[in-house]
Amino acid sequence: MHSTKSSISLALFCKVVDNYGDIGICWRLARQLQKEHGVALTLWVDDLKSFRRICPEVATDCETQEIQGVIVRHWRDQNGVFAAGDVADIVVEFFACDIPPGYIKAMSECTPHPVWLNLEGLTAETWVEGCHMLPSPHPQLPLTKYFFFPGFNKRTGGLQVEAGLIARREAFQADPRAAADFLAQFGVTETGMDALKVSLFCYPQAPIAALFAAWQAGERAVVCLVPEGVGGDAVTDFLGRQSTAGAHATRGSLTVRVIPFVPQPDYDKLLWACDVNFVRGEDSFVRAQWAAKPFIWHIYPQDENLHHVKLKAFLNTCLAATASLTALTLAWNGAAGDGDVVDAVDLAALWRDMEAELPDIARLSTKWEQTLLENGDLATNLLKFAETVPPRA
Numbered sequence: 337m338h339s340t341k342s343s344i345s346l347a348l349f350c351k352v353v354d355n356y357g358d359i360g361i362c363w364r365l366a367r368q369l370q371k372e373h374g375v376a377l378t379l380w381v382d383d384l385k386s387f388r389r390i391c392p393e394v395a396t397d398c399e400t401q402e403i404q405g406v407i408v409r410h411w412r413d414q415n416g417v418f419a420a421g422d423v424a425d426i427v428v429e430f431f432a433c434d435i436p437p438g439y440i441k442a443m444s445e446c447t448p449h450p451v452w453l454n455l456e457g458l459t460a461e462t463w464v465e466g467c468h469m470l471p472s473p474h475p476q477l478p479l480t481k482y483f484f485f486p487g488f489n490k491r492t493g494g495l496q497v498e499a500g501l502i503a504r505r506e507a508f509q510a511d512p513r514a515a516a517d518f519l520a521q522f523g524v525t526e527t528g529m530d531a532l533k534v535s536l537f538c539y540p541q542a543p544i545a546a547l548f549a550a551w552q553a554g555e556r557a558v559v560c561l562v563p564e565g566v567g568g569d570a571v572t573d574f575l576g577r578q579s580t581a582g583a584h585a586t587r588g589s590l591t592v593r594v595i596p597f598v599p600q601p602d603y604d605k606l607l608w609a610c611d612v613n614f615v616r617g618e619d620s621f622v623r624a625q626w627a628a629k630p631f632i633w634h635i636y637p638q639d640e641n642l643h644h645v646k647l648k649a650f651l652n653t654c655l656a657a658t659a660s661l662t663a664l665t666l667a668w669n670g671a672a673g674d675g676d677v678v679d680a681v682d683l684a685a686l687w688r689d690m691e692a693e694l695p696d697i698a699r700l701s702t703k704w705e706q707t708l709l710e711n712g713d714l715a716t717n718l719l720k721f722a723e724t725v726p727p728r729a
């Protein structure tokens with residue numbers, strides 16, 4: 337990974353569709369481009385409340401603020417106010433989020449025109465390799481937008497990974513006190529540290545109650561850490577009370593602890609400190625791969641089970657997806673067999689199979705991480721690509 341300090345400007349537009357992944361991905365990219373490449377970064381985001389959940393420094397009532405060197409603009413209805421002088425050298429729209437027509441018009445009035453990229457969502461499906469970096473000329477204006485796809489091989493833009501991330505993780509994991517000290521803030525005691533530690537971040541459709549039943553009846557002690565607001569009724573039912581941060585209960589071999597939603601850097605530490613991570617969407621899914629620990633992915637659901645295709649493409653690609661991990665992941669996503677809901681008995685058997693393989697899966701996860709690192713990092717790849725886009729005056 338190399339760092340190219342520059343004085344270029346970049347505007348990143350983010351519409352929060354739901355949850356925290358859209359802003360999670362954009363905020364991570366903004367920080368990295370600013371910090372590692374010296375890019376003058378403006379992040380336009382339409383939902384400051386969601387942003388604040390992963391970055392407590394955000395003021396939700398502010399039009400313009402600077403956070404960690406990034407200019408954050410509240411994207412509302414500023415359509416009429418743009419002039420060519422407001423336009424950045426590189427304009428990135430996240431996930432085809434339709435940037436304001438006034439901004440596009442101002443882009444067309446710039447000389448030279450800015451580089452315009454659409455940063456797409458992550459999938460392991462092979463069709464993205466044919467679409468990565470493809471141009472899409474504007475039908476009326478003299479502007480061309482290019483598609484930029486994240487991905488798992490060199491025929492894509494790679495994944496987001498900050499310089500020094502792996503070294504920070506290795507230092508954390510080499511320090512015998514680091515995980516214990518970090519988890520102590522969530523009430524995990526020394527005895528809890530001997531249990532299998534699991535973080536649980538998923539959508540409400542996951543068969544959480546069946547998994548809890550399997551862990552509860554299992555032989556090995558499990559401590560499950562669930563961020564506040566995640567897990568719905570299954571968590572409330574297990575606790576026998578409201579699932580607010582600090583709530584916890586033990587039944588059989590399982591202890592469930594509700595933890596606060598932590599800032600993004602601490603979420604990495606949570607993944608590093610646990611033995612198995614349940615993750616979801618796009619950003620936590622990527623971070624789990626940089627944690628190099630066994631993980632189960634709950635993919636963002638789409639109509640007509642389109643997400644099952646994406647899920648299977650990833651499982652076919654990922655080196656760490658052993659037969660047992662694949663079977664449990666498919667069941668967790670309702671994608672096994674004919675998609676019937678799994679019962680506690682099925683899930684207990686699938687969990688036992690995967691649990692027996694955890695040391696192997698952990699080894700493969702490290703290997704997978706090494707493979708991914710060979711693709712470089714998305715921020716650097718994106719800037720390198722932007723340099724190759726021909727200027728159109």
Ligand SMILES: Cc1cn([C@H]2C[C@H](O)[C@@H](COP(=O)(O)OP(=O)(O)O[C@H]3O[C@@H](C)[C@H](O)[C@@H](O)[C@H]3O)O2)c(=O)[nH]c1=O
Pocket residue numbers: 352353354355356357358359360361389390537563596597598599600601603616617618619620621636
């Ligand atoms: C649990 C937790 C997560 N996070 C962060 C990590 C990630 O940046 C973010 C969660 O994002 P994700 O994992 O992507 O899951 P997600 O489900 O929150 O987000 C998304 O999924 C995408 C596929 C969709 O496009 C989006 O519309 C969105 O739904 O929240 C924290 O900072 N602290 C926490 O305690």
